[in-house]
Amino acid sequence: MAVPGTFLMPILLLCRLSPNLAAARSPTGVECVLFNEEYMTCTWGSREMLTANYSLYYWYENRSPVVECKHYLQDQGVSIGCHFNQSEIIQFQPFRVLVNASLGGRTLEIPSKRMELQDLVKPEAPVNLTIRNMSSNQLQLTWTSPYPKAQCLEHAVKYKSNKDTSWMEQRVKGEIFSFPSVDYEKYYTFYVRSKINSYCGSTQLWSEWSVPVVWGNNSTSKSVVEEQLHWFWIHTVLIPIASCLLLLVLVILLVRMERVWVILMPRIPNPSKNFDELFVTHNGNFQEWAGVPKDIVESFKPNYSENICYVSELPPKESYEHLWESSNHLLSLMPTALAAPCEHSPYKSTYVG
């Protein structure tokens, strides 16, 4: 019966210790970041971790033996990470890391997955941001990156004017950004950051934002408001009063001065003087006054009937006399009807065949 008791004791001890050691497992694995391909830091925890003795071992699969970290990063006496030099970094080779946590004689392994270091590169922020003013309201922003291989980088530009509320972000492939339409009244701020592009690695690690660069008219908002207030007073008070006064003066002038009134409101001319003859002499008879011939006046009357005037062609010489006789005969038969109109007809005596 004592035997199970002796086995029970270490089990109880382990049970008491293991939650402590399990708490040390709470940091989620090991995270490594290559900074600008110059050095690397692998961290496995933060200040909230359990105070234990940590040691890191790393190796490249099928390439190098297992080596312990030479430079630990400490935080209040506890190792929380490891610093690797450039000579200890090999890219495109599978990298493995093992962290041992020992507390009170028990050790716990924090494993890590297989890593490829080219996917963990964080480039440094771009520097030397310069703005050039191109023609036709265009700005060109250029920068350089401390990262050695420019063909491996893609960049993102973030900008805002002093009148915008949110930032605009744009991705760029080269080291030039063209800002198409710049407003010279506004004040712009630009930031740039970089990332390794898909041709050299698959990372989502953006660099830090660069030091900002500014452009434009740096008038402070206070003076702008004062200026606006000034303009407001002019527009809403001064101009209406002045125009009302002007209107008043003009109205007074108009009413009081006859000479001005006559210019603006001239007398309507009365042309009846020219028509005295028509109204007085001829008693309104327009046709009489205008001198219209009497027979035309007659022809305008409604019961007017015109007599038919016979017109005939004069025959050749032989029957000339015969025709004269017959026409005289005709005339004698219809004296009243034909006499008046035929006198006027021109065809009777002129035409000879």
Place this chain on the structure above:
Amino acid sequence: MERMLIFCMLFFCSSMAMTAAPHKIATYKQLFKTITRLETTVKDKDVELLHTPENPVDGCLSTAVICFQKGALKLQPENSQVNSTFTQTIRVLQKFTFSDSGKCESSCESYEKKTPKEFLKSFANLIKQVIR
């Protein structure tokens, strides 16, 4: 006249040499895009496994390229619709040449056999190495 001609030729050749370096990187980038496109159209099931160089060291890059090109000949398209573009793409892969200094001890058969998609992923990884 002859001197001017020779000078012009020299000038032309030197300018070609200067543009050759960035041109190469553009070729590699184009090749990378081609390989990633192939990954979507390649048949992955019931096919022969291929020798896949995994993370070759710097001296073995050209050998690895040759191994990949040999293995690519055995790739098959997923369906018959993409057949013509697929064969053309494989032919483009064969035209790629890469020269590397150094001796390589491993042969193609010494590498592990993997599925076509993993084969192409490793090929893409190799091109990333070359671009760097």
